[in-house]
Every structure is written in structure tokens, then in C-alpha cells.
Amino acid sequence: MITVHHLNQSRSHRAIWALEELSVPYEIVHYQREKTMLAPESLKKVHPLGKSPVVEDNGLILAESGAILEYLQENYDPDFHLKPQDPANKIQYRFWLHYAEGSLMPLLLMKLVFNSLGKPPVPFGLRTLGKALGKGVQKAYLDRQLETHARFIESHLAQNAWFAGETLSMADVQMSFPIFALLARGGIDNLPHTHAWKKKVEMRPGWQRTLEQGGPLNIPG
Structure with missing residues (x-):
């Protein structure tokens, strides 16, 4: 199952939304921002940049919203619901x-x-x-x-x-x-x-x- 490492108030809402629109099962690991509004150090254990979103899928770890969305579309959207063909x-x-x-x-x-x-x-x-x-x-x-x-x-x-x-x-x-x-x-x-x-x-x-x-x-x- 896909895992979304989700930081509150962040771009990782995009990954969750994409999965919801595609009806793909997933689980979320929640992270809370520090008082400085930065991501917690624990995110660096998932990806060296310590940013969110990060998505795990069958051992593959993906960061960067655009790369994640393209990956999800290419691998979980065979009918092109979320990519135009025109x-x-x-x-x-x-x-x-x-x-x-x-x-x-x-x-x-x-x-x-x-x-x-x-x-x-x-x-x-x-x-x-x-x-x-x-x-x-x-x-x-x-x-x-x-x-x-x-x-x-x-x-x-x-x-x-x-x-x-x-x-x-x-x-x-x-x-x-x-x-x-x-x-x-x-x-x-x-x-x-x-x-x-x-x-x-x-x-x-x-x-x-x-x-x-x-x-x-x-x-x-």
C-alpha cells in the first residue's frame, strides 16, 4: 500500500487529493510542524531533504509534488482520468x-x-x-x-x-x-x-x- 508522509499545512495535501481522486488505497503518517513552522527532523529519516510530501510505494521513495503526481498518474491512472489526451x-x-x-x-x-x-x-x-x-x-x-x-x-x-x-x-x-x-x-x-x-x-x-x-x-x- 502507498504511504503518504504528510506534514500539516503543506503541499502534501496534493498527494492525498490525487490518491482520493484515483480511488487508490493509501495510509498516512502524520507529522506536525515545529514552533519555527519548519518540518520536524524525523522527516529526514524518510528522505534526506526532510520535506513533505514524501510517498513510499513498494520500496520506492518519492519526493517533490510534481514528480509524485506524475508517478501516480502513470502508475495508477490507466484510463487517463487525470491526464488529458488532446x-x-x-x-x-x-x-x-x-x-x-x-x-x-x-x-x-x-x-x-x-x-x-x-x-x-x-x-x-x-x-x-x-x-x-x-x-x-x-x-x-x-x-x-x-x-x-x-x-x-x-x-x-x-x-x-x-x-x-x-x-x-x-x-x-x-x-x-x-x-x-x-x-x-x-x-x-x-x-x-x-x-x-x-x-x-x-x-x-x-x-x-x-x-x-x-x-x-x-x-x-
């Missing part, structure tokens, strides 16, 4: 699988870091300077970049029901975490199609079971 949609599928972590998530992580410079654990005496620095970087660079990406995504979803065509695919599973983070911390208005996509995700029984098994996904702003 050539044009295949191109979109591949693009969004890579875009999620390659282009969007680095900006969202930077947003979180710079938004936290005025808060603990930053030393008290440096918080005023940190807050000013964080706001400056966000205003001069990050917010503009995120606005560009948000409009790009919104334009795509205005013409497509899902990220790779008219049905859910692993591209949507991969994009779930950054979209939820973008809507939580991007501060960008007028994204009706992106919000509608998120609502469709939340209404899926597979996503609801994911939250039951993996706990809530409350991404900080």
Missing part, C-alpha cells in the same frame, strides 16, 4: 505542472518571508526595520509580479473550466496549493474565475475527503 490540453497540462513550483510558488514564498520581517522570531529591535524593508520589497517588486501572474491565471481560467481543459487533471492538483496561497496572500482583487475554480475544487468529494484525512489547509496571508 494534444493542445497535453501542452497545458505539462506547462501548469511545472509552472506551479517553477514560477509561482517562489514569489509566494518570498511574499510570506518579507511579510514576516516585522514579526517574531525576528528580534524585537529589528522588527521596525524589518517591517519597512518587507513592505518596500513587496511594493517595489513582489506585488507587481504577483499581479502579473494572477492576471495570467485569471485569463486562462476565463477560457478553460480547468487548467488543462474541461475536466480535472493532475495540473489542477499541482496548482491547488499555489492558487490557495495566491488568494490568501496576494491581496489582488477582481479574480472571479480563479475564485470560481477554487470553489469547484472545494466542492469535490475527493477534496473534502482530503481535508478529512490530512486536516485543514489554512494558508497564512
